[in-house]
Amino acid sequence: MHISLVVTTYNNADSISRCLNSVKSFIKKLRKINLKIILVDDASVDNTPAILLKYSKEMPSTEFKKFKTNKGVSRSRNYGISKSLDMDYLLFLDGDDELNTELADFLNKNKLENDFYTFDFSKVDNEKEIQYNHLENRRVFNDNSISEYLLDYLVMPNKKSMFISCWAKLYKTKVLKNKVKLRFKEGMKINEDIYFVISFMRECKVIEYINVPSYKYSDYSELTKRASLAITSDVIKFFSIISALRQLKLYLIEKQQNINDVNLKFYHCVGAYT
Numbered sequence: 001m002h003i004s005l006v007v008t009t010y011n012n013a014d015s016i017s018r019c020l021n022s023v024k025s026f027i028k029k030l031r032k033i034n035l036k037i038i039l040v041d042d043a044s045v046d047n048t049p050a051i052l053l054k055y056s057k058e059m060p061s062t063e064f065k066k067f068k069t070n071k072g073v074s075r076s077r078n079y080g081i082s083k084s085l086d087m088d089y090l091l092f093l094d095g096d097d098e099l100n101t102e103l104a105d106f107l108n109k110n111k112l113e114n115d116f117y118t119f120d121f122s123k124v125d126n127e128k129e130i131q132y133n134h135l136e137n138r139r140v141f142n143d144n145s146i147s148e149y150l151l152d153y154l155v156m157p158n159k160k161s162m163f164i165s166c167w168a169k170l171y172k173t174k175v176l177k178n179k180v181k182l183r184f185k186e187g188m189k190i191n192e193d194i195y196f197v198i199s200f201m202r203e204c205k206v207i208e209y210i211n212v213p214s215y216k217y218s219d220y221s222e223l224t225k226r227a228s229l230a231i232t233s234d235v236i237k238f239f240s241i242i243s244a245l246r247q248l249k250l251y252l253i254e255k256q257q258n259i260n261d262v263n264l265k266f267y268h269c270v271g272a273y274t
Helices: 016-029 048-058 073-082 101-109 143-155 173-178 192-201 220-228 240-254 259-273
Strands: 002-009 034-041 062-066 089-094 116-125 128-132 139-141 169-172 207-217
Touching (some): 002 073, 016 048, 016 089, 016 101, 034 048, 048 062, 073 192, 139 143, 143 240, 169 173, 240 259
Parallel strands (some): 002 089, 034 062
């Protein structure tokens, strides 16, 4: 099994060593998994690139890319995707977060076949780690169960948050290879995660939730902002929520959900944020 880990950074000098140390711990636990690490820096002006360069020389199968101009995390993730298409699966890690080694335990014990896997996460705040579980048990979604979850999301977006972030997930790269336009939308400055995740889900045959913590998120206040999707002072960026939610709406219609019901919940969600 070949997996690509894309680590994206921008001015993460205070956290990147902790992040990369979690990657080292993750690698030590892996068995019979070939991991390629792609470090992508979005023109940091602090010491982040120097730390990444040092790490890339120390660890095998590691590539390092530093952009000269800052253009946002979507470009960095897309670059990581472009370098991962020869692998079986892909996962993302932000430079201020950590991998949970329980994901390595899962990978060692399970054969991956599905198009998309989504996992639990924990948040680390003031050195306290709190576990967040999306569901009680492992589940392979069918059309009805995934539709039910997403319709509930439109009503309760801050609670049904399994698909709002691109991390704590494994993506089958065959899907990305077959759909060359399936990438992060680089013009979006917020809500780009949910746009990409739902777009990816629209191309998946099998989606599975694993009740295993795979990711440590370091700042809950920022997660709350992401979960709310549209908290921002920039009105133009604010309305990117509509573009993101439109992907969700199309997905639900493709799953044969009642169009009137979908529209009602869609406009409820948009209206709540606007």
